[in-house]
Amino acid sequence: xxxxxxxxxxxxxxxxxxxxxxxxxxxxxxxxxxxxxxxxxxxxxxxxxxxxxxxxxxxxxxxxxxxxxxxxxxxxxxxxxxxxxxxxxxxxxxxxxxxxxxxxxxxxxxxxxxxxxxxxxxxxxxxxxxxxxxxxxxxxxxxxxxxxxxxxxxxxxx
Numbered sequence: 001x002x003x004x005x006x007x008x009x010x011x012x013x014x015x016x017x018x019x020x021x022x023x024x025x026x027x028x029x030x031x032x033x034x035x036x037x038x039x040x041x042x043x044x045x046x047x048x049x050x051x052x053x054x055x056x057x058x059x060x061x062x063x064x065x066x067x068x069x070x071x072x073x074x075x076x077x078x079x080x081x082x083x084x085x086x087x088x089x090x091x092x093x094x095x096x097x098x099x100x101x102x103x104x105x106x107x108x109x110x111x112x113x114x115x116x117x118x119x120x121x122x123x124x125x126x127x128x129x130x131x132x133x134x135x136x137x138x139x140x141x142x143x144x145x146x147x148x149x150x151x152x153x154x155x156x157x158x
Contacts, residue, residue: 056094058121067147069123074141081143085131090145093120127152 057072071092073081082093096117103110127150135146 055119055121058092058123060123062149064149066149067125069145069147071121071143071145072141073138073143076141078138081138083134083136083145085129085134088125088128089122090125090129090147091120091122092143092145094118 059070061068061070069090069092073094076094076096080094080096082095084091084093096115098115100113100115101111125147129147130150133148137144
């Protein structure tokens, strides 16, 4: 019967962690320099998969009489900017199309590449936008759209 009782020697040992070594090996694998660099590059890609596509800085300010939407668009030409109004949404879109050509007459190599970059941001306002009342200006890379606030009709209760 004494052989069935646990001895003091067995009680002093910690129970074996069957996944401890596997966990340790996985931690070493993902913290190893080449893997960590690879995983970091994947994280960076998903943070900004398309540098221009990630958007541009946009700020909305509300005053007593109007909403002012300001977009920072450095290096963008006025012709590349589109404003679209649908209901109470204002969408600012920027599109850049370029055709790049390279010629090497010595090696008889000719290449053409069409580059298209596009980005847009949408602002939601609390009421429908009257497109006839909007004023937009673009100077020195700064687009400013002024949208008058609509005065609601006040109804008196009897």
